[in-house]
Amino acid sequence: MFHTGVDVVQLSEDQYSVHHVRIFGLTNHLVLDQWNPNTVYFIDQHWNVRELTVTIDTQIDSPRTIFTIPDAATKRAKERLNASLWFPASDICVLSDGTGELYILSTVTRGASDAPRWKILWRGKVSEPAVRCVVAHASLRKTDMFSQSEDGSRTVDCLLLHIKKEEPTAEEENSETLNTETSFVTILEWLTLTRTAGDTPFSVSHHRQIKGKAAPLYAAVEETGRAVFIAGEGKYEIVYDSLKPVEKEKKDSEKDSKEAERDPTYTWTQTMEDLTVTFTVPQGTQKSDIDVVLTPNRLAVELKNGPALLQGPLFRDIDVSVSTWILEGRKLEVGLAKKEDEMLMWPEVVVGDQMGEYFVDPDQARIIHDRLAHLTSDELNPDPRGKNGGASSSSNCQMLEECDAYPENFSCMIRLDGETHQVTNSVNIGTNQWLFNAQLDPQKVPAICLRHDVDGLPIGNQESLPGSGNAWFHAATFNALGYVQASKRDKKFASCPPDTSYTVLCDCVRHVYIYRQPEGTMSPVKNRKTGKVVTEISKQQLVSLDCQDNILGMQTSNERIFILTSQRLYVIRVNDVTTATT
CATH class of the missing domain: 2.60.40.790 (Immunoglobulin-like)
Incomplete structure (x- = not known):
């Protein structure tokens, strides 16, 4: 049990939009060190970064304070967001205190019992005036696709997420369909911090700002630092660049009006x-x-x-x-x-x-109408039983289950180039429901897990040859995960380990559901009706925690599941499903 609880900031009265709920409402307060998968971190109520390490199986060392965020007494009393951190390298941590200040920390020998306390390499405000934000992603840039600089110079790219309220334009105010939700926009601050040599301090070498109408489901900086990947609804565009002016695109209405004025x-x-x-x-x-x-x-x-x-x-x-x-x-x-x-x-x-204008030939229109006439009727479902060649039974939207519903607005996965400010690649994922994001490799961008039919498919990014673009690949298949997650009404977190050997869902309180990948059976099982021989089966397991505290965070490694509540850390060893607490 912790002597001090986990630092949790609740949404305030002015944070009422869908954007706020998506980004800040379900914060994962537990962070796993991908370079040391036996070590996790959280921030307590005194703004101490606490480190917990599993030493033998499920034996956990006592929480150790590894860093204290400066000016805790004054800053914690202000309006703020939850403090957040990310590990872009084995010896670097990026931390945002939630009040608008960012830290680059030296974290040598993380996870070791005798590891020194973290040291500040750089400290500064995200922007002027200061904006409250959280770390969405951080990446240590590579000088090329295959090697990293050896002269001590390092470049870290950070994506910091916050929400801004914009006043509606005159056109929007006069519109009868003005929606108060549209006054909020999502801002991604893309900061590039560079250290030119081993002993020189970090400094901000590049600052870009990306704006979108909706909260992103996924955001990550490409390993080379040339672009960002964003998945979400609506349009995302770079609106500010500290090194070069951003050319604003003309509105679609202006383009359409000019095209309409032009004679064919x-x-x-x-x-x-x-x-x-x-x-x-x-x-x-x-x-x-x-x-x-x-x-x-x-x-x-x-x-x-x-x-x-x-x-x-x-x-x-x-x-x-x-x-x-x-x-x-x-x-x-x-x-x-x-x-x-x-x-x-x-x-x-x-x-x-x-440059031409097309007119439909009247005779051709009549022929097409006659060909399609048998597909329409003036009556509602005139032949429900199929007596005259119709369908055997009618179907309607009420027959769909809740897990068959998809978002109303189509979502896209885009690659936004930081130099040209243009979208170089875009794919529609509107019919593939987003399930969760997972870090499969600490040196690569996170994977995004999407629903395909009834299954869950984690899609990862792998290095490709120079000039061949970025290669996204199908990492695994979680059978029926789409149906499973839709049935969990109290689901709070979902994830999978780097080896994708299982996936895990947890409720807001107490329950943790583990779904393993199919494994071979000792003796084949035969279906009596069909005669089909089944050689692999999938196991599903339920873990019930011994407390009713809210679950505040969850992380997964290949061997363990870490569950954080307000006063305890639970460690579940996946191989034999044993649980330890501290």
């Missing part, structure tokens, strides 16, 4: 057999002034001594022998005959050209 260069329509492209040429244009070149896969329409009206590769091949063009007054019509074996509806005439 041509109009076109199509049937299953052919296309007709129509141009308006200057008054007095003669046939001799027009040059039309048709090849099976290319079109060029030009006016002599004038610009090209349309040219480039066609979307599909055409039959040149029956393709024609005709000039009537100021109207130039080019007829393109589709090949008989490629009678498809084209989305465009020339690949990549958006």
Whole structure:
């Protein structure tokens, strides 16, 4: 039992948005040292960083104070967030005190019984004026993809997360659908701290700021320090860079209005057999002034001594022998005959050209309507029993289970380049529910576990060859984890160890659920009905703690699960499910 409890900061009255609940409402107060997986840390009510180490199986040393956050008496009385820390290297710790001050600490020989107290290498405010923030991720940068500098110089990238309230614009105030939640934005402060030589102090060499409308589900700095990975709803963009100005993108509404004001260069329509492209040429244009070149896969329409009206590769091949063009007054019509074996509806005439306007042919619209008529009805479910070829039974959203529900807004995983300020890669994960993040390798970015169908898939990042980009890989499969986690209404934390041999969920109070990967059986099991032989089975175990205190933190290693309450640390040895406390 601890003499002093865990330092816990509750949400205040002004922290009422979904952003605040997602980021600060479920803080994990326990931190595992990935370089020393037998050692965990937490911060007590006196702002002491306490270290606990497992020595023999589940025997735990007494908590040891390894560092005390300065000015605790005055700062703890202010409005603040929970203090947070991250280990980007085996001898460095990044700590935020929750009041706006950041520390880079020297942590030599962490986990050793005779390890010295941590020393401050750098201390400073995140920004001016100071903002309350937590550490989302920290990474020790590598000079290249395969080696680290040996001259004593070191670079640490830190992502610090906070929420800012923005006043609505005049356009938003006049909108009838103004939502108070939209006035809060998420800010990621991306700080780069550099030490040029072994004896010189750290200093802030680069500061960037990333803004998003929603709280990120995942945020991490790339190992090379060139970009950040962010998963979440909505758009994220770099809005400030201390070394170069940020070019603001024009609003989509402005782009759309300009495109709408621009007259189309041509109009076109199509049937299953052919296309007709129509141009308006200057008054007095003669046939001799027009040059039309048709090849099976290319079109060029030009006016002599004038610009090209349309040219480039066609979307599909055409039959040149029956393709024609005709000039009537100021109207130039080019007829393109589709090949008989490629009678498809084209989305465009020339690949990549958006200067034309498409009109649906009335006869073609009628044909399409007739083809789809059997799929619609004026009655609600007119043939529920399938008597006339309909479905055997009707289905509706009430038949879906809670665990089948996905977020309303689509989420994306992006790579945001720190030099160009542009999104270089983006993938839609809107139909893959986020489950948790896990550190599979201390020297790499954390893995993100997503739901796919009913399973959970941790997706990790591995080093790739220079110039080949970043490679994300499927690290493991947790069978039926999607259904399992949806059934746990009181679930607070979820995680898995680096070897992905199991996954663990814990409730707000007392209960810990362990789900192991399939293992071979001593004797095969046979299904009596199907005759299928099962050679592997998965074990599920429940651990009930002997107290009713709230669970404040959880961490996992390959051999142990660490559970932190307000007064105790529980250590569960996974191999034989034995529990020790301190």
